[in-house]
Amino acid sequence: MANQGSKQGxxxxxxxxxxxxxxxxxxxxxxxxxxxxxxxxxxIRDPDSEMAAAEIAEADRAILKxxxxxxxxxxxxxxxxxxxxxxxxxxxxxxxxxxxGTPTLxxxxxxxQIPQxLQMxQIPQxQIPQxLQMMxxxxxxxxxxxxxxxxxxxxxxxxxxxxxxxxxxxxQxxxxxxxxxxxxxxxxxxxQxxxxxFPQVLPQLVAAxxxxxxxxxxxxxxxxxxxxxxQVHPQIAPLQIYPQIAPLQIYPQVVxxxxxxGAQAAxxxxxxxxxxxxxxxxxxxxxxxxxxxxxxxxPxxxTFxQIYPQVxxxxxxPxxxxxxQVFPQVFPQVFPQIFTR
Amino acid sequence: xxxxxxxxxGTGIRTVGxxxxxxxxxxxxxxxxxxxxxxxxxxxxxxxxxxxxxxxLSVFYxxxxxxxxxxxxxxxxxxxxxxxxxxxxVASYGHPGVFVYPTHEAIRRARAEGYSAKMLPGISAEDxxxxxxxxxxGILGCQxxxxxxxxxxxxxxxxxxxxxxxxxGVVGDATFKTHGYDTSAMPLLVQRLMAYYPANxxxxxxxxxxxxxxxPTIINANVAALPTIPMSAGFTAYIPxxxxxxxxxxxxxxxQALRGG
Numbered sequence: 208m209a210n211q212g213s214k215q216g217x218x219x220x221x222x223x224x225x226x227x228x229x230x231x232x233x234x235x236x237x238x239x240x241x242x243x244x245x246x247x248x249x250x251i252r253d254p255d256s257e258m259a260a261a262e263i264a265e266a267d268r269a270i271l272k273x274x275x276x277x278x279x280x281x282x283x284x285x286x287x288x289x290x291x292x293x294x295x296x297x298x299x300x301x302x303x304x305x306x307x308g309t310p311t312l313x314x315x316x317x318x319x320q321i322p323q324x325l326q327m328x329q330i331p332q333x334q335i336p337q338x339l340q341m342m343x344x345x346x347x348x349x350x351x352x353x354x355x356x357x358x359x360x361x362x363x364x365x366x367x368x369x370x371x372x373x374x375x376x377x378x379q380x381x382x383x384x385x386x387x388x389x390x391x392x393x394x395x396x397x398x399q400x401x402x403x404x405f406p407q408v409l410p411q412l413v414a415a416x417x418x419x420x421x422x423x424x425x426x427x428x429x430x431x432x433x434x435x436x437x438q439v440h441p442q443i444a445p446l447q448i449y450p451q452i453a454p455l456q457i458y459p460q461v462v463x464x465x466x467x468x469g470a471q472a473a474x475x476x477x478x479x480x481x482x483x484x485x486x487x488x489x490x491x492x493x494x495x496x497x498x499x500x501x502x503x504x505x506p507x508x509x510t511f512x513q514i515y516p517q518v519x520x521x522x523x524x525p526x527x528x529x530x531x532q533v534f535p536q537v538f539p540q541v542f543p544q545i546f547t548r
Numbered sequence: 549x550x551x552x553x554x555x556x557x558g559t560g561i562r563t564v565g566x567x568x569x570x571x572x573x574x575x576x577x578x579x580x581x582x583x584x585x586x587x588x589x590x591x592x593x594x595x596x597x598x599x600x601x602x603x604x605l606s607v608f609y610x611x612x613x614x615x616x617x618x619x620x621x622x623x624x625x626x627x628x629x630x631x632x633x634x635x636x637x638v639a640s641y642g643h644p645g646v647f648v649y650p651t652h653e654a655i656r657r658a659r660a661e662g663y664s665a666k667m668l669p670g671i672s673a674e675d676x677x678x679x680x681x682x683x684x685x686g687i688l689g690c691q692x693x694x695x696x697x698x699x700x701x702x703x704x705x706x707x708x709x710x711x712x713x714x715x716x717g718v719v720g721d722a723t724f725k726t727h728g729y730d731t732s733a734m735p736l737l738v739q740r741l742m743a744y745y746p747a748n749x750x751x752x753x754x755x756x757x758x759x760x761x762x763x764p765t766i767i768n769a770n771v772a773a774l775p776t777i778p779m780s781a782g783f784t785a786y787i788p789x790x791x792x793x794x795x796x797x798x799x800x801x802x803x804q805a806l807r808g809g
Contacts, residue, residue: 237589237592237593238589238593238596240564240565241589242597244569271760272761273761274763276758276759276762279760283587283588283589283759
């Protein structure tokens, strides 16, 4: 409703047979084709014949066929004076040349001022190659134009139309920041390191293992942490490992088992290293636990792919910590101690 | 049910060819035809179809007058005719229910007063836009806002979907003018758009053809250039998507699971 006035504001064409009082065959003809589908069909099929049959004056025929909205409007409203075309009259046409090739652009701007026309003729958006990929709904003719323009445009502007690649980490920061904003998860192993270590040195487990395995098969390299929990602690290296993960959310079992073991474990000071060391196989808790201690190795494959794999994978999984980085922190510290015994 | 009734019809954007047969029939049969149309053919047609009952509502427009005031006067006039027991037909250009506040409000009030009131669909500027720009709102979605409303109400848009801004040529101007709307707010609109689109992102300014034999006006511009383009009050801006959609594989998997796949 707001643009009602603008549609009445075009200038007139001056004179014409549409003056008041006289029958206006031109107007009547237009009304007829607007209300009679049969006549409209005949006009669409052969405008000249239909207008001739309706005895439309040559001048009116020319006006109607001109496609000039201002002239037609002025003729119908009987306005006089110079024709004032509508404000917006720039039309860009793309015509396909015979035999294919680059479509030809034609700009119709009857009364546009020069600076505006120059600006329009630049048609900057036609130089944007990303439109070809991003807007399948663009008219085919425009696509052809832009294909040609893209071939000539050396500077792609893709980053401008792919903001999601940049914004994603900002939109879902919790997926990336989690390990950084949960310091309590980092501190926890430091406060109670024995909760992690003691399961390795439970005497009843060691005793059972010692009975089940011949002593000659023991591997002191792996047993050593049981002997000296204080020396084992550095193997866990919680400061280096835990800040990179969120075990509470990913692997609750990582946190809970130590609490159970801690309650069941004997006080560390009273613990005496067993004489018979279990074999590596019998030290299964040590072998099983590391994946629980270092869940950052597994989570990207289990949890995150269900949500935003394209965002999480490259940022979390390999770069922060890898088995190659973790395990050397555990075992190399043990080896020298074993060899010196 | 009271004696009077209200029927609202649309004349389409281009009267020649876009008037429905049902709308023509109602205009012929109505006791009173109140019309707000933009082209002389439509007005002449209505007056010829119903010479006794045709009455223009455009008289309520006034230069510099708030459009809402005009709309309320139109509503009052419509209801006057209905209350007089007349079969009242209101003819509006375009779709009578798209961006036409008075028709919706008149129907609401008429029904509240016990009168029969209904609306028939017409062809809107948006329908013409989809046809002339060859875009399908079903492919990547489509958001449609009145330009001033888009700014004033802080509408949130998704730039992976199309955006249509109606009446961009009168953005920020709530009054009526025959020409030369105050578009000084256009830079603010550009600023708002640039929060979602690059400065050189294309904007298609569109105005449908109103008269027979004429072509639609389509201006290829970009966001940053909007303030420099001479605007018509009838312009509608079509802004294509700026990025690809972000898929939700979880939902896809859930839908597949529900289908048993």
